[in-house]
Amino acid sequence: MPKFKPNAGFKMESPLKTKLGRWLMGRKKHVEDDGTVVITDKRGNIVKTKEDGVTTKYKKGSRPRY
Numbered sequence: 001m002p003k004f005k006p007n008a009g010f011k012m013e014s015p016l017k018t019k020l021g022r023w024l025m026g027r028k029k030h031v032e033d034d035g036t037v038v039i040t041d042k043r044g045n046i047v048k049t050k051e052d053g054v055t056t057k058y059k060k061g062s063r064p065r066y
Contacts, residue, residue: 016048 015021
């Protein structure tokens with residue numbers, strides 16, 4: 001009988017990065033003409049902006065703890 005390993009290999013995506021997660025939290029994502037990605041909440045306030053071609057400084061899990 002095989003042993004059951006919970007969460008072996010299953011990596012859950014962040015809710016903000018999936019359409020369903022954004023919809024459940026009431027956020028909308030749209031891309032402007034200059035390539036900037038804008039995420040707004042249900043009131044229309046800007047939550048996050050990201051320019052086209054910009055990457056994060058650290059990979060997930062390797063950020064230094066302050």
